[in-house]
Amino acid sequence: MSEFCIESLTVTRINVPLIKPISMAFGAVSTAHILLVRIRDSDGVKGVGEATLLGGPHWNEESAESALAIIETYLAPAIKGVKFSGIEALSNRLVSLVRRNSLARSAVEKAAFDLIGRRLGVPISDLLGGRCRQEIPVAWTLSNGGAEREISDGEEAIEKRAHACFKLKFGHADPSDDIARASKIIDHFSGRARVIADVNQGWDEVTAARAFPALQEAGLLAIEQPLPAENLEGIARLRHGLGFDVIADEAATGPEATFKLAAALAASAVSLKPSRDGGLLATKRTAAIADAAGMKLYGGGMIETSVGTAASAHVYATVPKLTFGCELFGPLKLVEDIVQDSVKIKGGALKVPESPGLGVEIDEEKIARLVTGEPITRVYLAPFDQSENRV
Numbered sequence: 001m002s003e004f005c006i007e008s009l010t011v012t013r014i015n016v017p018l019i020k021p022i023s024m025a026f027g028a029v030s031t032a033h034i035l036l037v038r039i040r041d042s043d044g045v046k047g048v049g050e051a052t053l054l055g056g057p058h059w060n061e062e063s064a065e066s067a068l069a070i071i072e073t074y075l076a077p078a079i080k081g082v083k084f085s086g087i088e089a090l091s092n093r094l095v096s097l098v099r100r101n102s103l104a105r106s107a108v109e110k111a112a113f114d115l116i117g118r119r120l121g122v123p124i125s126d127l128l129g130g131r132c133r134q135e136i137p138v139a140w141t142l143s144n145g146g147a148e149r150e151i152s153d154g155e156e157a158i159e160k161r162a163h164a165c166f167k168l169k170f171g172h173a174d175p176s177d178d179i180a181r182a183s184k185i186i187d188h189f190s191g192r193a194r195v196i197a198d199v200n201q202g203w204d205e206v207t208a209a210r211a212f213p214a215l216q217e218a219g220l221l222a223i224e225q226p227l228p229a230e231n232l233e234g235i236a237r238l239r240h241g242l243g244f245d246v247i248a249d250e251a252a253t254g255p256e257a258t259f260k261l262a263a264a265l266a267a268s269a270v271s272l273k274p275s276r277d278g279g280l281l282a283t284k285r286t287a288a289i290a291d292a293a294g295m296k297l298y299g300g301g302m303i304e305t306s307v308g309t310a311a312s313a314h315v316y317a318t319v320p321k322l323t324f325g326c327e328l329f330g331p332l333k334l335v336e337d338i339v340q341d342s343v344k345i346k347g348g349a350l351k352v353p354e355s356p357g358l359g360v361e362i363d364e365e366k367i368a369r370l371v372t373g374e375p376i377t378r379v380y381l382a383p384f385d386q387s388e389n390r391v
């Protein structure tokens with residue numbers, strides 16, 4: 001590549017409401033808080049990256065406000081005007097400047113990947129080693145608080161897009177109610193769709209120990225993050241002899257955390273999330289460590305627009321074994337996407353974009369409509385309202 005530098009970096013703050021709130025163990029999320037990072041190089045080539053803060057500091061340590069401050073105060077000044085010498089070097093520079101704060105760093109790294117892909121005329125997946133698959137199976141979340149409505153939602157999802165895996169959100173109801181609900185849904189979709197349950201750290205070890213035999217009997221495919229992320233020993237104890245997979249999500253915060261999970265035998269599978277792992281390169285390393293340890297992989301999602309969704313799809317397409325497919329249904333959950341043509345999900349799978357860079361083009365008119373002008377959004381979570389119909 002000829003010599004160039006990144007001349008500008010701007011961050012746009014967007015709040016996109018969800019079509020229906022999603023109930024999780026910590027509360028109901030109704031809005032995706034998005035930071036859109038846009039860079040332009042000295043030749044005029046552009047790149048875009050996304051950080052979506054779903055649930056804000058209730059979910060992990062970052063918020064839209066903190067990520068915005070990290071990008072504008074620490075990351076942007078360090079890369080603007082500096083000769084570009086490769087994405088590994090840029091990613092390493094971001095880590096050396098800012099520890100943790102993965103969402104902030106990953107948004108900048110994604111924008112750099114998009115820009116380099118456009119400069120070279122290749123999709124990001126080519127920059128990450130090339131694709132092992134062109135399409136990725138996509139799960140669909142059922143979380144509206146009752147088996148009957150969720151079965152109805154599931155039937156609609158199968159009819160519309162042929163999903164073959166459903167994810168149930170656990171942890172905001174009594175565990176016995178969650179088990180009964182899961183059993184009905186697993187039974188109803190038997191032979192047509194498998195079921196993963198996500199507890200979002202909502203149980204303690206005793207609750208999980210009581211719940212697991214019934215969930216195994218019901219035919220659950222996997223359970224995601226049943227215990228708080230810190231309790232690796234608890235998961236290791238519970239996993240002994242278990243007949244379904246335990247996926248680490250909140251505990252899997254990148255390569256180092258995944259190495260610890262493997263060493264502690266505290267998961268049989270790992271949920272990848274580039275925004276949480278620290279970027280696309282960090283996700284590649286996370287996947288390699290998990291695979292080397294014999295752990296299965298799941299392509300996690302954070303209800304992102306097609307920008308963040310495409311970035312994740314590119315790296316997931318390059319992972320040799322992606323046993324549980326992905327949950328990159330974000331654009332389908334938002335009232336509006338921010339690109340001209342959203343990523344395609346049909347036949348139960350996401351088609352990985354083929355155009356250079358991310359393979360999606362942002363739509364300035366849509367973005368202008370979604371910029372609220374609110375400098376800070378202090379309320380991330382709505383209280384639970386079981387009478388309300390939820391996704």
Ligand SMILES: [Mg+2]
Binds near residue numbers: 200224225249
């Ligand atoms: Mg999860």
